[in-house]
Amino acid sequence: MAEFTAVGVVGLGTMGAGIVEVFARAGLRVVASEIDEPALERGRAHLTGSTDRAVARGKLSPDDRDALVGRVTFVVGMAGLADVDLVVEAVPERLDLKRRVFGELSKVCKPSAILASNTSSLSVTEIAVSTDRPDRVVGLHFFNPAPVMKLVEIVRTVVTDPAVVADAQALCGRLGKVGVTIGDRAGFVANALLFGYLNQAVSMVEHGFVSRDDLDAAMRLGGGLPMGPLTLLDLIGLDVGLEVLDTMYERGGRNVRHAAAPLLRQMVTAGLLGRKTGRGFYTYGESAAAPDAAPVGSSADFVTVTDEPVIGAAMATDRPSEVVGLFVHGDKLAEVVRTVLTSDAAVAAAVASCTERGLVPVVCGDRSGRVVNALLFPYLNDAVKMLEASYATVDDIDHAMKLGCGYPVGPFELLDSIGPETVLSGLRALHRETPEPGLAPAPLLEQLVTAGRRFRT
Numbered sequence: 084m085a086e087f088t089a090v091g092v093v094g095l096g097t098m099g100a101g102i103v104e105v106f107a108r109a110g111l112r113v114v115a116s117e118i119d120e121p122a123l124e125r126g127r128a129h130l131t132g133s134t135d136r137a138v139a140r141g142k143l144s145p146d147d148r149d150a151l152v153g154r155v156t157f158v159v160g161m162a163g164l165a166d167v168d169l170v171v172e173a174v175p176e177r178l179d180l181k182r183r184v185f186g187e188l189s190k191v192c193k194p195s196a197i198l199a200s201n202t203s204s205l206s207v208t209e210i211a212v213s214t215d216r217p218d219r220v221v222g223l224h225f226f227n228p229a230p231v232m233k234l235v236e237i238v239r240t241v242v243t244d245p246a247v248v249a250d251a252q253a254l255c256g257r258l259g260k261v262g263v264t265i266g267d268r269a270g271f272v273a274n275a276l277l278f279g280y281l282n283q284a285v286s287m288v289e290h291g292f293v294s295r296d297d298l299d300a301a302m303r304l305g306g307g308l309p310m311g312p313l314t315l316l317d318l319i320g321l322d323v324g325l326e327v328l329d330t331m332y333e334r335g336g337r338n339v340r341h342a343a344a345p346l347l348r349q350m351v352t353a354g355l356l357g358r359k360t361g362r363g364f365y366t367y368g369e370s371a372a373a374p375d376a377a378p379v380g381s382s383a384d385f386v387t388v389t390d391e392p393v394i395g396a397a398m399a400t401d402r403p404s405e406v407v408g409l410f411v412h413g414d415k416l417a418e419v420v421r422t423v424l425t426s427d428a429a430v431a432a433a434v435a436s437c438t439e440r441g442l443v444p445v446v447c448g449d450r451s452g453r454v455v456n457a458l459l460f461p462y463l464n465d466a467v468k469m470l471e472a473s474y475a476t477v478d479d480i481d482h483a484m485k486l487g488c489g490y491p492v493g494p495f496e497l498l499d500s501i502g503p504e505t506v507l508s509g510l511r512a513l514h515r516e517t518p519e520p521g522l523a524p525a526p527l528l529e530q531l532v533t534a535g536r537r538f539r540t
């Protein structure tokens with residue numbers, strides 16, 4: 084078993100700076116490398132800021148902070164990496180760049196050093212073959228923010244030495260992380276499932292189906308997620324999101340779920356990259372927009388909707404313009420569905436009535452699954468397809484989404500609690516509306532429902 088004493092991190096942006104902190108917290112000496120002085124200073128400021136905040140919150144003593152920061156050496160270029168036992172590369176998600184960096188690491192690092200990439204979607208195999216030691220190259224995919232998220236996906240290629248994988252597993256344990264070892268497939272487990280969902284969320288906003296704030300509120304309150312998808316994209320970085328989607332689309336069989344929404348591409352071109360540039364879907368410093376006050380005195384008839392569009396039910400009445408769909412999730416959220424005929428006054432009345440009942444109303448268009456189920460069910464379907472392809476187990480997939488993305492439950496736990504038959508019928512309705520192969524219900528789900536079984540029992 085390899086002894087790790089000193090490690091290197093190349094690229095100190097959103098991920099690299101956090102990974103430096105993870106290593107230094109675990110008592111390892113860290114050589115932190117950047118491309119030039121200004122970027123190095125940003126990386127240093129990131130580490131100081133993060134550890135100072137930990138001290139202010141009482142999570143780290145000032146002495147431990149000083150010892151932690153003292154274990155990190157900041158260098159421009161890669162010459163300082165000659166003696167490290169392992170390097171994690173965290174430069175931007177471009178294959179040519181990563182191959183160049185790994186070529187250089189081959190020359191600089193000692194032959195026994197393990198070279199690891201934090202890539203989210205690129206082929207670790209293609210990166211590995213640009214080095215002098217493909218058998219000592221692995222993916223070590225940390226999640227954002229690295230000091231907080233417990234998961235590390237350990238990506239082994241067909242040539243990775245099993246001893247290197249074992250060392251990577253042991254290192255994850257030392258870092259207080261949970262390592263899940265998987266093969267080299269675009270997006271690995273967590274991103275392959277996460278990004279289809281994030282992309283679909285962007286499309287919904289792009290098409291005016293639901294507003295930005297309503298969409299994020301729906302997934303927090305109705306989907307039980309720690310943050311809405313647009314807030315999460317801002318945190319990840321829209322440029323990173325776009326690169327990951329483009330790579331998964333190309334490498335993953337051109338699945339329509341990974342064909343990047345044009346809005347995402349436009350925002351990246353415009354430099355709206357999320358938190359790191361101060362503006363993405365949100366402008367940072369901006370407080371959440373309050374919902375508009377509803378006009379008083381208007382009225383609406385409510386119908387509770389199933390997976391079908393509301394307009395059918397509305398047309399069975401003598402005043403379809405006063406009909407909205409209302410779908411209540413637990414005691415928190417109400418999706419208010421406006422049809423092509425619903426009047427503004429009817430929507431306003433429905434919104435006001437939900438608010439009076441202590442529900443947060445989100446207004447959306449008249450489509451199958453509305454916001455929450457339309458986003459959740461295809462994500463669950465993707466998880467079943469991943470299981471069906473024998474890429475990962477039920478436990479690994481559930482673990483990956485909980486520990487990598489902070490989801491309260493994994494997709495199979497969620498599927499079982501909603502009921503596979505309910506999810507299947509929702510998926511069939513969605514697929515009728517958008518008959519794309521990527522949205523077809525997974526055969527394994529169909530079979531499970533026929534057999535009356537669940538995934539985890």
Ligand SMILES: NC(=O)c1ccc[n+]([C@@H]2O[C@H](COP(=O)([O-])OP(=O)(O)OC[C@H]3O[C@@H](n4cnc5c(N)ncnc54)[C@H](O)[C@@H]3O)[C@@H](O)[C@H]2O)c1
Nearest residue numbers: 094095096097098117118122173174175176202203227319
């Ligand atoms: N952002 C996320 O949420 C996230 C999560 C997991 C994995 N990743 C992956 O981590 C990697 C880095 O992403 P990020 O979001 O931290 O990017 P980023 O743009 O925030 O940071 C990249 C850093 O690399 C530096 N860099 C560029 N060329 C370099 C070189 N030749 N030598 C040294 N440094 C160099 C840049 O100056 C920059 O500071 C990508 O592969 C990404 O897919 C990102």
